[in-house]
Amino acid sequence: MTPALPRFSRRLLLAAGAASLSLAFALPAAAQETVKMGVVAAMSGQSAKSGEAIVRGLSLAIDEINAKGGVLGKKVELVVRDDESNPAKGVIAARELVQREKVVAYFGGVDTPVSMAIVPFANQSKVPFIGVWAAGTAITRNGSPENYVFRVSAVDALVDVALVDYAVKKYAAKKPGMILINNPWGESNEAGLKTALEAKKLPYAGIEKFETGDVDVVPQLTRLKDAGADALFLVANVAPSAQVVKSLDRMGWKVPVVSHWGPAGGRFTELAGPSAEKVHFIQTFSFSGNTSPKSVAVFEALKKKFPEIKTAADVTPAVGIANAYDAMHLTALAIAKAGSTEGPKLREGFYEIGSYDGLIKKYDKPFSKYNQDALSPSDYLFTYFKGDEILPLVN
Structure with a gap:
């Protein structure tokens, strides 16, 4: 049975897809008056807040693009599909967006296994797929001679x-020791962490894996403790990360935890308890304490479009909003450079983007055929939870 969507997800799906629903009953000529963009993301389940953030960022950028005349003289509309954090459902959603909805590009999503499953279809169909969250290294570094996968997000090899x-x-x-989710994302970071540790000539205490549904990882953590781990690298999404924190509490082991950004994707503080604030994790953006004119302007626009947003704590995870917002604007620039929405021409358009003053940073030739990731390690920052708000750590 398909899980019921949370109320905010239903509202976002309705808002983002209203134009699509109306166009389904319009004449073919009218259907050509908009440029469709798609998104495949987790809009339900434990990572639903991440999906919500992605849709918010894309929607806000579309509002700005449409206010300036859209792309190629046409308004942009967003078509949203829920992948439920399931790779098979993600591929079905991607096929539906490309083959039925005729999107010119689509964005995704939260989970590396889902994005990895979509990559072969993206390259086969020659419709650009732009990652805005999942960090698996092989998503963009996929070996395809004609790579249609771009990303405005972190990259595991660099994060590690x-x-x-x-x-x-x-x-x-x-x-240090590693406690990694047992899926392609965990495998990606295992390889990256080994390489990063080897570069510093540092040994590791051990590598332990665990499953998304595990409610107790004390045995794995005990092995790492007995092996002398003096810090832990954690790679997992919200719920399993919370189980690691709770297991550490049960053991009474106060080892430092340095995490990938999985905890940012949902109700981490609620699930992990008070010790959630001890976990330090990586991000690409934070509204908290950010006084740049772009950040202030986007935050005000968010509050106006989504009245439930009152403070920076209400936009958790901000990284999803920022990555998606910049990715949509960069895609619009690529379309303008290409002068077309045809996949092969649009792919070339991404390589022709010059500079763009984005939310995360000022981009300068963000993509090339040798590097289809727009962000670098200098764009990362470390953060922690204070209540429900993600705050940057002062180094």
Whole structure:
């Protein structure tokens, strides 16, 4: 049975897809008056807040693009599909967007396994797929001679270097351990962490895996403790990350935890309890304490479009909003450069983007055929939860 969508997700789906529903009953000529963009993301389940953030960021950027005349003289509309964090459902959603909805590009999503499953279809169909969350290295570095996958998000291989650097600098770690989710995302970071540790000539205490549904990881953590781990690298999404924190509490083991950004994707503080605030994790953006004119303007626009947003704590996770917002604007620029929405021409348009003053940073030639990731390690920051708000850590 398909889980019922949370109330906010239903509202976002209705708002984002209203134009699509009306166009389904319009004449073919009218259907050509808009440019459709798609999104495949987790709009239900434990990662639904991440999906909500992605749709909010895309929607806000579309409002700005349409206010300036859209792309190629046509308004942009967004078609949303829920992948339920399921790779098979993600591929079905991607096929539906491309083959039935005729989107010119589509964005996704939260989970690396879902994005990895979509990559072959994206390259086969020659319709650009732009990642705005999932960080698996092989999503963009997929070996395709004609790569149609771009990303405005973190990249595991680069994140892992940052995690190791942080653990050494912040905690003087000499023998860290790894506690990784048992899926392609965990595998991606296992490889990256090994490489990053080897570069620093640091040993690791051990590598432990666990499943999304595990409610107790004390045995794995005990093995890491007995092996002398003086810090832990954590890679998992919200619910399993919370189980690691709760298991550490049951053990009474106060080891530093340096995490990928999985905890940011949902109700981490609610699920993990008070010790959630002890976990330091990576992000690409935060509204909290950010006084840049772009950040202030986007935050005000968010509050106006989504009245339930009152403070920075209400936009958690801000990284989903920021990545998606910049990705949509960069895609619009690529269309303008290409002068077309045809897949092969649009792909070339991404390589022709010059500069763009985005929310995360000022981009300068963000994509090339040799690097289809727009963000670099210098765009990462470390954060922690204070209540429900994600705050940047002062290094």
